[in-house]
Amino acid sequence: MISLLRMAPENVELYLERIYEIETLSFPAPWSINAFRQEVKNPVSHLLGLLVSGTLHGYVCFWLFDGEIQLVNIAVHPKARGRGLGNYLLTKMLEFAASRSTQAIWLEVRRSNRTARRLYEKFGFVEVGRRRKYYTDNNEDAVVMSLNLAEKSPDEGPHKEKPAQAWNVPAPSPTNSRDSF
Numbered sequence: 177m178i179s180l181l182r183m184a185p186e187n188v189e190l191y192l193e194r195i196y197e198i199e200t201l202s203f204p205a206p207w208s209i210n211a212f213r214q215e216v217k218n219p220v221s222h223l224l225g226l227l228v229s230g231t232l233h234g235y236v237c238f239w240l241f242d243g244e245i246q247l248v249n250i251a252v253h254p255k256a257r258g259r260g261l262g263n264y265l266l267t268k269m270l271e272f273a274a275s276r277s278t279q280a281i282w283l284e285v286r287r288s289n290r291t292a293r294r295l296y297e298k299f300g301f302v303e304v305g306r307r308r309k310y311y312t313d314n315n316e317d318a319v320v321m322s323l324n325l326a327e328k329s330p331d332e333g334p335h336k337e338k339p340a341q342a343w344n345v346p347a348p349s350p351t352n353s354r355d356s357f
């Protein structure tokens with residue numbers, strides 16, 4: 177059974193070891209455990225864990241501020257990839273976006289990350305720019321992608337589903353920002 181859990185200071189410690197395992201298996205320059213601790217304290221940040229039969233298999237982290245979302249992290253455990261879990265996480269983020277009348281979603285992705293780029297394209301994200309040598313570990317360019325939700329009609333696109341009730345959180349206000357993955 178698949179479920180989604182909003183990480184908070186009260187529950188994140190239970191999952192941090194597994195999150196960090198997935199993070200280090202997924203990225204050449206992984207976030208630290210403390211970075212995840214900071215995310216759950218940040219009022220604009222939403223860290224959602226994907227549980228399969230109670231075990232964390234992936235997560236997505238995004239910031240909501242000024243009516244826009246910045247996707248800052250998404251990963252699925254390597255052993256669980258290719259089974260639709262990335263799809264599920266993005267769908268849930270889009271449902272959340274729809275529930276908050278979000279205008280646009282932004283993200284950066286490594287130019288070489290064809291898997292993630294295909295996933296985003298499938299959801300309608302388009303390339304809107306590049307950041308030269310954005311990733312300092314290997315000087316790789318970032319592809320900036322966005323999904324303009326304001327342009328879509330209410331019953332068009334993957335965010336058309338009824339908003340999920342899983343996120344009963346206060347409206348966020350901007351605090352900090354930092355470079356993402």
Ligand SMILES: CC(C)(COP(=O)(O)OP(=O)(O)OC[C@H]1O[C@@H](n2cnc3c(N)ncnc32)[C@H](O)[C@@H]1OP(=O)(O)O)[C@@H](O)C(=O)NCCC(=O)NCCS
Binds near residue numbers: 202
């Ligand atoms: C990107 C990631 C989250 C996808 O998770 P996943 O659970 O494997 O994805 P899904 O099985 O839901 O597949 C969703 C889509 O991703 C794309 N995709 C998945 N595996 C792929 C592969 N091996 N090659 C090309 N595209 C692939 C496809 O578009 C697929 O849609 P389709 O099945 O309709 O063709 C996962 O590969 C991952 O954790 N990667 C490492 C971390 C990362 O790069 N995060 C993104 C940073 S910007």
